[in-house]
Amino acid sequence: MSYMLLIIEPQGQRSGRTAEEGEDLYQRMLDYAQKLQSRGVLLGTNSLRGESVRLQRRAGKSRFVDGPFTEAKEFIGGYFLLDCGSLGEARACAEECPAADWATIEIREVGPCYT
Numbered sequence: 001m002s003y004m005l006l007i008i009e010p011q012g013q014r015s016g017r018t019a020e021e022g023e024d025l026y027q028r029m030l031d032y033a034q035k036l037q038s039r040g041v042l043l044g045t046n047s048l049r050g051e052s053v054r055l056q057r058r059a060g061k062s063r064f065v066d067g068p069f070t071e072a073k074e075f076i077g078g079y080f081l082l083d084c085g086s087l088g089e090a091r092a093c094a095e096e097c098p099a100a101d102w103a104t105i106e107i108r109e110v111g112p113c114y115t
Helices: 019-038 087-096
Strands: 002-010 042-047 053-058 061-066 074-083 104-110
Touching: 002 087, 019 042, 019 074, 019 087, 074 087, 087 104
Parallel strands: none
Antiparallel strands: 002 074, 002 104, 042 074, 053 061
């Protein structure tokens, strides 16, 4: 089964870090990804920038809205896509994630969403 770990960070948190702090946290995440890869569960991972664009389509008309979005207190700062045998295994992987020290880790099963 595939599970996605979403790294949900508070807005502005990254800009409050020194360059050294940012580099240290980034290295911790790279080490974590390497650990998952060596165990054979990592399918994909990436960091996401805070800037975004939203698309809304209503009555056949598309509208793009550029961020940042002031109503949002958090943003998805990255993800890990995992191949785990169970939700319990995905939870164990999330428990090891260094980002849990400064962000929220949301675990989602990947699969058909129309059932």
